[in-house]
Amino acid sequence: MYAMGFSIYRKLAIWFVFISLLSLGLATAIGIPLIGTVVVTILLSLVIAGILARSISAPISELVHTAGAIADGDLTKRVDARRDDEIGELAVAFNRMADVLEENTDAIEEKTVELKRVNAELKELDQLKSEFISIASHELRTPLTTLRGYLELALDGTLGEFTELQTSKLKIMNRNTDRLIGLITDLLNLSDIQSGQLHIVKENSSLIYLVDEAVRLIKPLADSRGHEIVVNVPDNIILSCDLARIAYALRHLLDDSVRFTTEPGTIEITAEYQVGDVHIRVSDTGIGIPESELENIFIPFYELKGSMQHTTGTSGLGLSIVKGIVEAHGGMIWVESEIGAGTVFHIVLPKE
Template sequence: MRKLSFKLGLLFFVFVLGIETVLFASLYVTLVNARINEEFEQLLARGNNHRDVLEKSYHPSTLEHVVMMESEAETDVVITDAKGKILYFSDHILPFAKKLIPSVDVRHIPHSGMVVQNNWKKESYIATASPIRMDGKTRGYVYMFQRTASIQNMIDKLKHHFLVVGILSVFLTIMTIAFLSRVITIPLIRMKQATEKLSKGDFSVRLQVKGEDELAQLGKAIQTLARDLEYLKKERNEFLASISHELRTPLTYVKGYADIARRPTIEEEERAKYLSIIYEEAEHMQKLVKDLFELAKMDQHSFQIQKEPTPLCLFLKKIYEKMYPAFQTKNMSLVYRCEENITVHIDQQRFEQVMMNLLDNALKYSHQGSTVSIDVRMEKKNVMIMISDEGIGIPEADLPYVFERFYRVDKSRSRTGGGTGLGLSIAKEIVEAHGGSISATSQFGKGTNMIITLPRGDDDVYDFIG
């Protein structure tokens, strides 16, 4: 992450430095040109002022006065006649004036004057010319000169200021980018550390996430992943412990009773009893392995269901007729109520497995003489199937966990009841594969309601879990 912070900061720095360079260069060129143009305009305006005075009073005393004024200024003046002959001039300017004035084409000089020497980079002076016109005729010209050293000095100062500001800007840019890249990468560093912990099996990762930006969303995703992995690890350990327990108990029975049945001194009647127990435990293990195989296929997303349009009432009536004798044997009532013309798309074999499991649970955990009912009704776009019993019920503390694998409300009934603790979990997976949901409500000691909700109008023929 240090490398990422450096690369990110370097990338920002290059982009910002490039932008600053372009902006500073543009600003520098603009300011330099503006200042130089300002110098030209001021020099031309000074020459025009002298020209205006001379046009009003063209006398030797006035000409001398103009030259005397410029002798105390940073500029110099040269006054010529109409043919370019020098009449009056400031000190030290005469050599440069004699060189420049003959090369000036006075025919193109307007009354407002013009710059006749603008090469401030190579020449020692810049110059302007303003014509003196009286009575419609040109009497002469006022040439103004200014040393380019002053312009060069101004440019040097401007360069110095820009250099200082540029260095300060680069320094502040580096500090700002370093801070910002650090701020940006700190959450990434923490996320990297968190993922390293996750890779080592430490799921106790807690990230302090603030905001709703992409980094915050990534942090929340890692936090959610950590919680899910922690939950899955706990579930896996509990699952393996439950499988170990479920297999160890019947295997202990099988091994123990097989050892007794092998004794030659045992009577045949007693041997048959032990063999019967061994057979029951083998059946229990067979059912457990079958349920585990079903769950394994669901977890691997290879559990396939084949839906088809099914008249629900007719389908449930067949299940009712199949289960009715078992309820009669236990002196219990099985009631069936269903509206006509309800069609759902289900895998009949898988859904029959769900209904048989729920009805078998109701039969096991209900008292003799009680009633179990199957009720079907429409709710908007859904179909609700409710299996109700008047049995022992489920304690409120256990109700949220009844669909978890190997969870049993009454642990003491696990052997006598013959269940594996997987039936409701498998039923939940099958119902959800149909796009539905299953839930439970119960009052302890009064009974339980298992509620299945299925969608209508599902035209899919094939579906897969996941």
């Protein structure tokens, strides 16, 4: 290794000694004075130096050209590695690196082809799943809606008198029917979002109207748990939005805040104009969400580890639907949270 490493320098030294001796011999033979000997030595040195420089620069130029070809995608290119010096050693190392790069690239291409095939299969399965959910949900919603209608008629006395026990059972059936219809509606909304077919019909509305309506629906649950809902939304904020869908988003965020605040606490909703947009915050003093979970909470059916998600009676679809609704309006949604301190959901919607 070290013997090869100094071969170029050894060659230069040998050539210098050779030129010096040659010059001295020529000068002695033809009677040239010392100054002439020096001049001859310099001229011969320049000629030999040029030859040596070319012998060094040519393989380096080849190396640069080959490296450029490999960078452009031609992984079959190699350099001449037959020299027995540092340049040859560099060429061997370069070719070895190119061999490894070509092997790794081939392996990556094979994996990429396989991943594309698997991804195509998964997309097809996901499409079939979405179609099944959509068809099944449509087929279930009609009979469930009819069932709910008859249950309501029974509960309001239209179908006659029922005993106290019968009425209690009818109320349980009605609540569960409402829950199933809500789940089916969520599934249909999610299917529309995932297929890019969520229909948005915009109208101008005061934001406080939508907030007050959401609070009115959630307040009984909040009161039953000893929570306070605080509203700090100016009367002058006007939104151009799909009223029903934004109302759903607000209602769901408030509902989650109430359900995930285990002790009597505070849920607050605030809003303000922000450079042509409206920034809405829904905050609580609840249990909080681990930082490692924050990026997953908008995934359909995702269940927080160690949470009480399974006890809240929710479908696990709400936040993914809220995100789809917000993004369909050209807005953004994100969350900040601290364990034991609470959670803040941020929604930014364009005013127009």
